[in-house]
Amino acid sequence: MNFKNNLKNNLENSFENNCKKCQKDAHCCIFKKNVGFTFVGIKDAKRIKQLIKKDYDYFLDYSPVSKEIVVCLKNCDPALEGALRYSQLDKHNNILRLKTKKDGRCIFLDKQNHCDIYSIRPNICRIYPFWAVELIDGKIKVIPHDIQSKCGVIKSLVKRQNNEQKEKEIDEILSREEKSEIKKIFKQIKMEDLFYKKNIIKFIKDNDLIKDNSFIKDKKQN
Ligand code: SF4
Numbered sequence: 001m002n003f004k005n006n007l008k009n010n011l012e013n014s015f016e017n018n019c020k021k022c023q024k025d026a027h028c029c030i031f032k033k034n035v036g037f038t039f040v041g042i043k044d045a046k047r048i049k050q051l052i053k054k055d056y057d058y059f060l061d062y063s064p065v066s067k068e069i070v071v072c073l074k075n076c077d078p079a080l081e082g083a084l085r086y087s088q089l090d091k092h093n094n095i096l097r098l099k100t101k102k103d104g105r106c107i108f109l110d111k112q113n114h115c116d117i118y119s120i121r122p123n124i125c126r127i128y129p130f131w132a133v134e135l136i137d138g139k140i141k142v143i144p145h146d147i148q149s150k151c152g153v154i155k156s157l158v159k160r161q162n163n164e165q166k167e168k169e170i171d172e173i174l175s176r177e178e179k180s181e182i183k184k185i186f187k188q189i190k191m192e193d194l195f196y197k198k199n200i201i202k203f204i205k206d207n208d209l210i211k212d213n214s215f216i217k218d219k220k221q222n
């Protein structure tokens with residue numbers, strides 16, 4: 001996913017080598033058969049709008065996700081992103097996300113598979129293909145975003161370790177610098193979650209992002 005950021009050497013090379021040849025059915029910016037989405041926080045959305053100078057309607061989708069997605073999020077490992085997204089669905093299974101084209105490509109993915117809004121992409125794009133968990137002692141541990149990842153970056157990191165006959169977790173493979181960057185983004189995602197839950201109804205209403213406002217009435221009645 002064009003993830004270079006401030007990450008250095010090892011990981012940066014892995015993105016360079018793998019993202020260019022990533023298969024459509026594995027690519028993190030392409031959602032075939034509508035089986036995934038890119039979450040956008042309110043702050044992400046504001047930042048993008050400000051820079052691309054287009055209305056929210058151009059890139060935001062606040063419609064119900066498919067039943068398949070709801071089941072998938074509901075059954076997700078509680079530590080992974082899916083569980084967080086499940087907690088953000090409203091009563092009608094709406095969640096704020098980036099629009100996709102008919103072929104499932106993110107609206108910002110160009111023909112050469114480059115991100116048009118790379119420097120201002122949503123936080124989830126900045127952390128992918130990694131995620132993190134908060135341990136009981138308060139420490140944060142970096143993990144792969146998916147349990148069985150098809151992502152070439154994750155595979156190459158794991159493979160490299162296997163060649164060295166070592167069994168290490170992603171958290172042990174990455175450099176301190178890389179982990180620190182990922183943890184910083186993870187903390188922002190957690191903070192964004194609180195802000196999102198508190199403000200999403202107002203944001204949708206203020207920006208007229210859904211024509212049928214029945215979900216807003218439902219919320220008010222609760
Ligand atoms: S899934 Fe992995 S290899 Fe493919 S584009 Fe995304 S980060 Fe790169």
Ligand code: SF4
Pocket residue numbers: 001002028029038098106107108109110114115116117118121122125
């Ligand atoms: S915003 Fe950019 S990095 Fe994120 S899914 Fe879209 S194309 Fe990929």
